[in-house]
Amino acid sequence: MMWNFRKYSNEIAVISDKGERITYQQLDMFAEKLIDNISERCLVFSLCTNSVASVVGYTGFINHRIVPLLIDSHMDPDMLNSLINEYKPSYLWIPENMAEMFSEFKSIYSDFSYMLKKTNFDVAYPLYDELALLLNTSGSTGSPKLVRQSYSNVESNIKSIVEFLALDESEKPITTLPMNYTYGLSIINSHLYIGATILLTDKTLMEKSFWSFFKTQEATSFGGVPYTYEILDKLRFHRMELPSLRTMTQAGGKLSFNLHKKFAEYAMDTNRDFVVMYGQTEATARMSYLSSENSLKKCGSIGVAIPNGKFSLIDTDGNAITEPEVVGELVYEGPNVTLGYAQCGDDLSKDDERNGKLITGDMAKIDEDGYYYIVGRKKRFLKIFGNRVNLDETESLIKSQFPGLDCACAGVDDKMYVFVTNDLLIETIKKFISEKTGLNSVAFKVIMIDEVPKNDSGKTLFTRLEQYYD
Amino acid sequence: MTNLEKYTNVFVETFEVDASEATGLAYQSILAWDSVGHMSLIAAIEDAFDIMMDTDDIIDLSSFEKGKELLAKYDVEF
Numbered sequence: 001m002m003w004n005f006r007k008y009s010n011e012i013a014v015i016s017d018k019g020e021r022i023t024y025q026q027l028d029m030f031a032e033k034l035i036d037n038i039s040e041r042c043l044v045f046s047l048c049t050n051s052v053a054s055v056v057g058y059t060g061f062i063n064h065r066i067v068p069l070l071i072d073s074h075m076d077p078d079m080l081n082s083l084i085n086e087y088k089p090s091y092l093w094i095p096e097n098m099a100e101m102f103s104e105f106k107s108i109y110s111d112f113s114y115m116l117k118k119t120n121f122d123v124a125y126p127l128y129d130e131l132a133l134l135l136n137t138s139g140s141t142g143s144p145k146l147v148r149q150s151y152s153n154v155e156s157n158i159k160s161i162v163e164f165l166a167l168d169e170s171e172k173p174i175t176t177l178p179m180n181y182t183y184g185l186s187i188i189n190s191h192l193y194i195g196a197t198i199l200l201t202d203k204t205l206m207e208k209s210f211w212s213f214f215k216t217q218e219a220t221s222f223g224g225v226p227y228t229y230e231i232l233d234k235l236r237f238h239r240m241e242l243p244s245l246r247t248m249t250q251a252g253g254k255l256s257f258n259l260h261k262k263f264a265e266y267a268m269d270t271n272r273d274f275v276v277m278y279g280q281t282e283a284t285a286r287m288s289y290l291s292s293e294n295s296l297k298k299c300g301s302i303g304v305a306i307p308n309g310k311f312s313l314i315d316t317d318g319n320a321i322t323e324p325e326v327v328g329e330l331v332y333e334g335p336n337v338t339l340g341y342a343q344c345g346d347d348l349s350k351d352d353e354r355n356g357k358l359i360t361g362d363m364a365k366i367d368e369d370g371y372y373y374i375v376g377r378k379k380r381f382l383k384i385f386g387n388r389v390n391l392d393e394t395e396s397l398i399k400s401q402f403p404g405l406d407c408a409c410a411g412v413d414d415k416m417y418v419f420v421t422n423d424l425l426i427e428t429i430k431k432f433i434s435e436k437t438g439l440n441s442v443a444f445k446v447i448m449i450d451e452v453p454k455n456d457s458g459k460t461l462f463t464r465l466e467q468y469y470d
Numbered sequence: 471m472t473n474l475e476k477y478t479n480v481f482v483e484t485f486e487v488d489a490s491e492a493t494g495l496a497y498q499s500i501l502a503w504d505s506v507g508h509m510s511l512i513a514a515i516e517d518a519f520d521i522m523m524d525t526d527d528i529i530d531l532s533s534f535e536k537g538k539e540l541l542a543k544y545d546v547e548f
Contacts, residue, residue: 204504204505204508205505205529206497206505206508206509206528206529207497207529207532208526208529208530208532210529211529227506230509231505231509234509234512234528235525235528235529236524236525237525239525240525385506434501434502435501440501440502440504440506440507441486441502442506442507442509442510
């Protein structure tokens, strides 16, 4: 079992913004009631919210060796349906208000405003014995590509996180990230492991009710992606009275140097911890951390590998780079390197394809003291509000919706540029992207160009498009 | 332009809605007004009226109507 809830039986495991307080013993009991309805190890789609039901479902599935795919409950319905058809889960664990969307499936159990639905597929794909859960990396474009995480991946990453953040049962993290997002999930995973209390809310930093929940329940920590810290800065966070706050963590993309410095200084001045980290879903969650003591001195760095992990850099020929300040591709080795990807139902039976080694796709360098700095990215994706947005997938999504249109997607983190060859469609395309990907239209710009610049072999010349960036 | 027109216009431009739709808006009532849209809205209001809003007011501005009420503190009258 991943979590031994009996150990903390009467401690409070979760408190929700709806006023629910659930002990570890109750969490165990509610999970068992749910699992009683599932006869054998199988695949379940779990539509996530930061709620008691979502945590009960997730922990129950994992502890009872049922494999969940965790998905954002706001995922576009068409994309969700195509994922369901691709992977043919045996059950769905969904918020009750989504019941109608799946009216063809029979509801067999409900609790905490969630519902367990039994699907009616006549096949179920075999599951690799060590497979614990599935997460998507680029959910917004509806790609069927999932990351396969094993039980030992999850447990080893939990142990590393507990160690480098020195977590104990007095912690009360408040949710600021979705549970289906690996970083948000790692906070839940690690805190349930040590008997802490998780404050569950889907409210955002922009809402008064978030902050009143934070204050009345005396949250001790939260995590944020770069955009979270931009918001906090604009909210003039340093002036807020939050006496219970001890630790802020950051991951999900590179924070600007100025914001890193600003929050590191704030932490130092107020005797708090600010811990910048680096990770990927492919490494379960975390790969490195920059300790709070070094946050100012090593501003802009992702720190060092987590306990039990190891970094190295390789050049384009795959040879090791040992000198400082030389850029190479970052390689990570550790027990939290996941099994690999799944692209279709048949892939769920695959075993470990990575053997503990992950070529990250990120370009990095090391300084003389052994601290790592991310300087770029090898693959074509952007991080928008902490989420990976695959540019090629977005392009094909647009092209298949608007036949005859040429399109190229490029940009920088938190701002995608979509170049199209038909100005009549700009508003329609904007709306389409927003609806399909759930991205706020602030995050991208649709620009009309006469033609997409290409080389002789038909490859888009993305550098020529950079002149259009703001 | 009256203050009400200016204020309505901020919503129209930020969220790309009609003026008639703007007046009924609340946080998360449309896709565009999520936490990201909220930051754009606040920046646009601050620009339009040349004010700097307090944190408490930024997180309290949960609807078109609520915003009008809050702006009174900054001597913006409707």
